[in-house]
Amino acid sequence: MNDSPFLLTVLNSLDFTYFKGNTTRFDVKKSHSFDQPFTLISQITDGPLLLHIGNESYKVEPGQGLIIPPHTKYEVNMLEPQFVTHWLNVDITLFDHFKLFDFIETPYVTSEAIGNNIGRLQTEITALMNTDPLDASTSLYKAAQVKQRLFALLEIILSVSRYKIGSFEDMRNLQRFQPVFDYMEKHLAEKIKVTQLAELMYLSISHFHKEFKQAFQVSPMQYIQAQRLKKAQYLLATTDLTMGEIANRIGYDHTYPFIRFFKSMYGSSPGKYKKALTRL
Structure with a gap:
């Protein structure tokens, strides 16, 4: 080939x-x-x-x-x-x-x-x-x-x-699911439904969920949560946005649910993360 x-x-x-x-x-x-x-x-x-x-x-x-x-x-x-x-x-x-x-x-x-x-x-x-x-x-x-x-x-x-083992096949999966990842990135500030993602791939919800998890070892919603955490970390490290502004950019209407989410995913509050973040 x-x-x-x-x-x-x-x-x-x-x-x-x-x-x-x-x-x-x-x-x-x-x-x-x-x-x-x-x-x-x-x-x-x-x-x-x-x-x-x-x-x-x-x-x-x-x-x-x-x-x-x-x-x-x-x-x-x-x-x-x-x-x-x-x-x-x-x-x-x-x-x-x-x-x-x-x-x-x-x-x-x-x-x-x-x-x-x-x-x-x-x-x-x-x-x-x-x-x-x-x-x-x-x-x-x-x-x-x-x-x-x-x-x-x-x-x-x-x-x-x-x-890494399987890297080449992983890259092919990324190319195939590119419309899904583009949509996720553009709509992290909104409530993303698996139905919307499945439609982008012209698959049923169950079929899309199965293929996504098989390709990336996590469910679509788990992947979205991980992307929200990474986006929050990036914004904390590179901007002076308030906690409320960062919360809004990753899909939270209020600060407290965002802080609770960040702590559950990372093990520390976003405030402590930002304060401890030092660049070499």
């Missing part, structure tokens, strides 16, 4: 969102906890430190890189009075709504050689983003240079990654 047309579809769906980049120095020897709704790509240039993710711990030496997927809880323990990190927060998606890391597994800690490439690209991207263009043409040129370096970062990520 010729997969070239599908690979072209995957390529065309690939998209980057740049959030922020900087160099940060931590000068107090302590632990720092993080859980961010975007990907962290970083090089540690002064350290060392201990990285804790789940039940695993990794010692990170100066020069090594970090690749932390979105929605990954991790803790950094400083081993010396300071460490310095060159970092970028980015989003890499396929088919508009899905994180690249849904399909690949990447080591959290890279070699020093890869870390050096990450550090170089981060420095170049940050410099480009902090330079005011002279006119529209130089603005377009700068955007192209940033995009080029983001793709170089993607090449680095993929060079040390492996595809």
